[in-house]
Amino acid sequence: MIRRAGLLLALAALLGGCAEPPAGSGPITIVFKHAKILGSLDPIPGLLREFERRHPGVTVRSEPLSWTSDEQHQFYVINLDGRTPSFDVLLLDVIWVPEFAQAGWLLDLSPWVMPEELAPHFPAAVAAATWGHGVWGMPWNMNVGVLYYRSDLLAKYGMTAPRTWEALVEQAARVRAGERDPRLDGVLWQGKQYEGLVVNTLEHFWASGTSLLGDDGRVLPDPERAASALGFMRGLVERGVSPGWVTAGDEELTRRPFGDGRAVFVRSWPYALDLFETPDSPVRGRVGIAALPGHAGGAAGAGATGGFHLAVNRRTRHPDAAIALVRFLASDYGQRAIAAPGVALYPTRAALYHDAAAVRAHPGMPRFHDLALAARPRPVTPYYLMMSTTLQPEFSAAVVGVKRPEQALAYARRRLEYMLSGLR
């Protein structure tokens, strides 16, 4: 008799297990798609286990994508366009957020995430997450363009970090004349035909007091200033302030020579500092960090921001769990983990840049705080990727000198207008 009751119970449990569990209860699994995290330490597994501990019944499966940006974009587009519910939370490059939001692929988080919850993050990061009238993601990590300089060399000649590009050119000339080292270059930056060139050019546009997209949505609202900014970049190469090869230089190609002590200045991202300060680095202790210079007669310099945001797939079957995961990863606890030693990422929560433990792991953080605060996002528009790929060859043509800046910009503008007219 007892045995039969046991059997019945087991059967009932089995049947219960087959039925769809009501939302919010029972064990569920959510899938987190993200770029492979570079650097010696991956903070994600530890964070996910902590999330599971705090949310009993929720399991998170983490599925890394390849680290190349193009492949991640392609994967997301194909799958989201196919309305897949196979992943719930995704890590997005900031420049894709408005694009995916426009396509209707992301869950609008604004009913859950109040403005107060975004306030602790840097404004440039928040700007990229809030497009139109929605909140399409929570900022997770960020990058900001900064100027590194050789503090020992500048001090030797009685100089401090340059405020304008024109001053930088003069300083580079003085240091190089004094050092008489033919292998010492002036300033390195990213001039290869790729996204990095667009970022560098945008920063020169801003420093000249103009931008790529006007407030009224017009492309290149002030072509003259834009042309003079591009002309200045070409001038850096022509005058030998930058070596000719910057026209093929990407982040790593420019970071290394500076790290070997072979340039006075380099424009790069925060990750480079950790590499300049490794124990066997020739420039350890001799690197200063400054805001990107402005242009004389233009505006103060501002670095461009990059980074990744956490978003929720609109087709998710578990919106509550997915939103909880996004908020957890973007929380103070979640971002503390990416400010830990050995992680090559920088958080978006401003307070962490003065946190004792974080500063011990990354001594440059207080300095980066001010630069990130003044930083600007790339144009927040669903058309950004199309604009960038159209502009890359034209900017490159101006920088290598096969087109005059005015010519390159006029062509870019015509082409952009054609492309955008086909989409509206």
Added chain:
Amino acid sequence: MTARQRADRRAGLAFAAPAMLALSALAAYPALWVLWLSLQQRVPIFGIARFVGLDHFVFLAGDARFWNAVRVTLVFTLASVALELTLGVAVALALQRQRSGRRLALSLLLLGWALPSVVTAKLFEWLYHPSAGLVNVVLGGHAINWLGDPRLALPGLVAADVWRTMPFVALLCYARLLTIPIEVYEAARVDGASRAATLRSITLPLLRPILLIALLFRTLDALRAFDLMFVLTGGGPANTTETLTVYAYRSLFQTLQLGFGAAIGVVVFALVMAVAWAYLRALRGAGVAA
């Protein structure tokens, strides 16, 4: 037709059917789909899907970037295939002469061919490095801006492609050389033919069919070249290394203009088919079973 012949024919069709089916599913269907896509404006991100007929082709006809890509593709193909064939034959002849260490030479030769092309590209990225690169060090320490100079980037890519695929031509030719009976050469020597005459009248004519096949393969590959430029220069500087396939990739996968990108794909397809057809005719003329 006898009953036997008819049965053979049926059996032949039955045997060929799986291959035909696979080909039509894997090649014909996608090709037709791309053709259909190329007649549409389709941008999933903006929810755009409408029929535009030949609009994309009309735009391409007046698109400076497209004609630049056509020019880059043709220059790259002509230069790299010509160099690969010349060097390939030279290396095959040298291998044939070689007395010892032939096995080692063959394996070294295969190395370049066996490397995935992205690995080759990364390798050349360091070889061409302006200050630390082996190429500049060997050339006397000049800081030559290989990949950032609009005049040097394409030649730089051609050199990388030749390094990578010349072994393929060399091995094909070498295999053919091994099958030329030694008596032919002996007879030539008896007749007092010079080395140059032997090469011109015996070796090269006998290599001709295999060279045509190598030419066909290499040309079709070079017309579709993508990975080297994608990794090394991204099509730059100033689009001087942007081939048709790179242009198609940028439109299709980076900016997701599926219709427009497909139109470029159709042009590449037409170009490759035309070249293949011309070669196959030449091959038939040369008496090689195609």
